[in-house]
Amino acid sequence: MGRKILVVDDEAVLVETIAYNLEQAGYQVITAADGASALEVARRESPDLIILDIMLPEMDGLEVCRQLRRDGSTAATPIIMLTAKGDEIDKVVGLEVGADDYVTKPFGRRELLARVRALLRRANPTQEDGNAQNVSGETSQTQRPGRELLAGPLRIDLAGRRINCRGKDLELQPKQFDLLTYLARNRGTVLTRDQLLQNVWGYDYVGDTRTVDVHVRWLREKLEEDPANPKLIQTVRGVGYCFRW
Numbered sequence: 104m105g106r107k108i109l110v111v112d113d114e115a116v117l118v119e120t121i122a123y124n125l126e127q128a129g130y131q132v133i134t135a136a137d138g139a140s141a142l143e144v145a146r147r148e149s150p151d152l153i154i155l156d157i158m159l160p161e162m163d164g165l166e167v168c169r170q171l172r173r174d175g176s177t178a179a180t181p182i183i184m185l186t187a188k189g190d191e192i193d194k195v196v197g198l199e200v201g202a203d204d205y206v207t208k209p210f211g212r213r214e215l216l217a218r219v220r221a222l223l224r225r226a227n228p229t230q231e232d233g234n235a236q237n238v239s240g241e242t243s244q245t246q247r248p249g250r251e252l253l254a255g256p257l258r259i260d261l262a263g264r265r266i267n268c269r270g271k272d273l274e275l276q277p278k279q280f281d282l283l284t285y286l287a288r289n290r291g292t293v294l295t296r297d298q299l300l301q302n303v304w305g306y307d308y309v310g311d312t313r314t315v316d317v318h319v320r321w322l323r324e325k326l327e328e329d330p331a332n333p334k335l336i337q338t339v340r341g342v343g344y345c346f347r348w
Contacts, residue, residue: 105129106223109150111141111167112185113160117208121154124212125219138162142170145177152223153177154215156185157197165200172201181222181277185210198317203278204304221305225277254287255335255348257326268326275325278303282318283326286336286346295343319344 108125112118113136122132133148135141138159145153153171157164164184171177184197184205197205204218250261258267264280266273275283281303286294296312304314323330337345 105131106151107131107133107148108219109133109135109141109145109148109153111135111138111153111159111164112156113137113158114156121215124216128216128219130219138164138167141167145171145180146174149176150180152181152183152219154183154185154219155202158187165196168197168200168202175274179274179276181225183215183218183222195313195317198314201276203276222277225281252284252287254290254346257283257287257335259284259287273325275322279318279321279325282315283322286344290346290348293339293342293345297343299343315344 105128108130110118110121110125110132111134112121115136118134118136122134125132133144133150135144139162141153141155141159144150155164155167159167168182168184171180171182182202182204184202185208186197186205187208203222206215206218252259252261256269260266261284264277266275266280266283282299285299285303296315299315300312319336320330323333323336326335327333335346335348337347339345
């Protein structure tokens with residue numbers, strides 16, 4: 104059986120179309136038509152990825168995403184948000200509440216499948232070795248048997264996709280893990296936002312540099328002793344970010 108994907112949208116025709124395309128690509132699909140059902144199904148079925156529409160009846164997709172991120176069983180599940188609007192605010196708010204990616208309606212079959220594959224690949228520990236070249240750059244930091252990367256107070260388990268910072272285990276979303284790993288592997292190097300978008304999100308990622316800023320802020324909140332005065336992930340004004348230790 105292929106990886107399990109939950110599709111949440113109240114447009115029956117769109118859900119049917121998405122489900123058909125995903126099933127043709129080898130995925131197992133489950134569906135929900137509203138926010139409450141989405142939460143129930145996600146907790147019961149433990150999908151590998153969730154495609155979530157923003158505009159849902161009663162409970163919108165943003166609130167569903169917030170609740171999924173608060174639940175330990177779904178906190179790290181990759182989420183792609185669908186929006187019918189072109190307003191940047193929808194995309195930014197979606198990222199703010201914990202979405203990993205977004206797609207603006209109307210979208211093509213190839214675009215959706217490419218994003219699904221990319222997120223599942225990054226979230227799958229067994230694929231880490233194959234993906235390391237794409238999202239992590241050249242290794243210049245200390246590594247130990249079992250694919251462990253040490254960078255300052257961080258212990259990054261590359262195979263298990265686990266993070267330990269100052270003795271505390273942290274749970275990161277797939278994109279957060281990839282971004283942190285890329286920054287740590289290239290510590291001391293100033294990386295532009297465009298470089299981070301290209302190497303972490305993929306060269307065909309249709310986003311803007313604010314996406315990087317949002318994810319960096321999330322990482323700082325989890326890693327830094329004082330997120331307002333970051334020591335690990337530092338901003339280089341007018342350029343981008345640099346991991347220092």
